[in-house]
Amino acid sequence: MKNDDRALIIKVCCDVFEQLAFLFAEEIDMDEAESSSESFYQAFMTFTGEQKGSVDIVVPSELTQNLAYNILGTDPTDGLAPGTAEDALKELLNTICGRILTSLYGDMAVFDLSVPQTISLSLEQFKSLAETSDYITFDVESNPVFFRIVF
Amino acid sequence: MSFNILIVDDSKTIRSVIKKTLEIANIPLGEIHEAENGSEALKILQSQWIDLVFADINMPVMSGIEMIEQMSRDQILEKTPVIIVSTEGSKTRIDDLFKMGVKAYIRKPITPEMIRNVVRDVMGDYDEK
Numbered sequence: 001m002k003n004d005d006r007a008l009i010i011k012v013c014c015d016v017f018e019q020l021a022f023l024f025a026e027e028i029d030m031d032e033a034e035s036s037s038e039s040f041y042q043a044f045m046t047f048t049g050e051q052k053g054s055v056d057i058v059v060p061s062e063l064t065q066n067l068a069y070n071i072l073g074t075d076p077t078d079g080l081a082p083g084t085a086e087d088a089l090k091e092l093l094n095t096i097c098g099r100i101l102t103s104l105y106g107d108m109a110v111f112d113l114s115v116p117q118t119i120s121l122s123l124e125q126f127k128s129l130a131e132t133s134d135y136i137t138f139d140v141e142s143n144p145v146f147f148r149i150v151f
Numbered sequence: 152m153s154f155n156i157l158i159v160d161d162s163k164t165i166r167s168v169i170k171k172t173l174e175i176a177n178i179p180l181g182e183i184h185e186a187e188n189g190s191e192a193l194k195i196l197q198s199q200w201i202d203l204v205f206a207d208i209n210m211p212v213m214s215g216i217e218m219i220e221q222m223s224r225d226q227i228l229e230k231t232p233v234i235i236v237s238t239e240g241s242k243t244r245i246d247d248l249f250k251m252g253v254k255a256y257i258r259k260p261i262t263p264e265m266i267r268n269v270v271r272d273v274m275g276d277y278d279e280k
Contacts, residue, residue: 101240
């Protein structure tokens with residue numbers, strides 16, 4: 001991945017975390033990624049068109065709940081309906097994907113985006129992903145987040 | 152004057168966000184209906200009076216584009232204004248949507264100001280609630 005593209009992807013991710021979910025994100029080194037969480041969610045989706053590929057994001061489950069509260073503007077004491085946290089994560093990924101593709105390929109390029117899906121991951125699976133070198137790692141409000149785009 | 156709104160998005164989170172943003176933007180709201188996809192939306196459109204539709208593009212079962220195509224074939228539904236709310240950024244696709252009859256397009260994440268401006272553009276001046 002070209003350095004300029006990588007920098008652009010990082011900026012888009014940080015901007016979307018801030019604008020959609022009011023969360024501050026910054027890039028960190030993979031070996032700085034530590035989490036006390038026992039469970040994680042991975043959201044993924046594909047795109048076709050001028051280029052084809054996929055994007056995925058891995059976050060601690062607690063962060064997905066914060067995402068949902070912030071996006072919805074609700075208080076944590078109100079609780080979340082089942083599936084809301086995963087839904088919020090899918091929407092985050094959807095927004096990031098759309099923004100990245102426009103930023104990389106311009107606003108005339110046409111892409112078809114799949115409907116995002118989520119799966120649950122264990123701590124062991126999260127640690128296994130941490131050994132994958134193609135993720136960009138973020139610290140989002142003291143939570144490790146992995147993001148990857150594959151062409 | 153209040154508007155009956157239909158919000159079409161497979162994400163319950165986004166439907167809630169649009170609904171809340173409409174309220175914050177002081178849009179005069181009548182009934183708000185929600186649908187998870189274009190097919191559900193068409194059923195609502197055929198049974199309820201809807202003044203304005205907010206719709207996503209990418210949805211399972213029936214996409215926003217397919218829904219708009221179906222609406223354009225109905226003499227009554229073709230007159231119902233549709234605003235697309237999407238992550239879509241392609242000017243080519245947005246231009247195609249306008250050619251299909253979409254009245255406006257706003258890109259996520261949305262703000263009350265975006266909603267206020269687009270409703271005024273599409274529905275004309277109204278009294279804020």
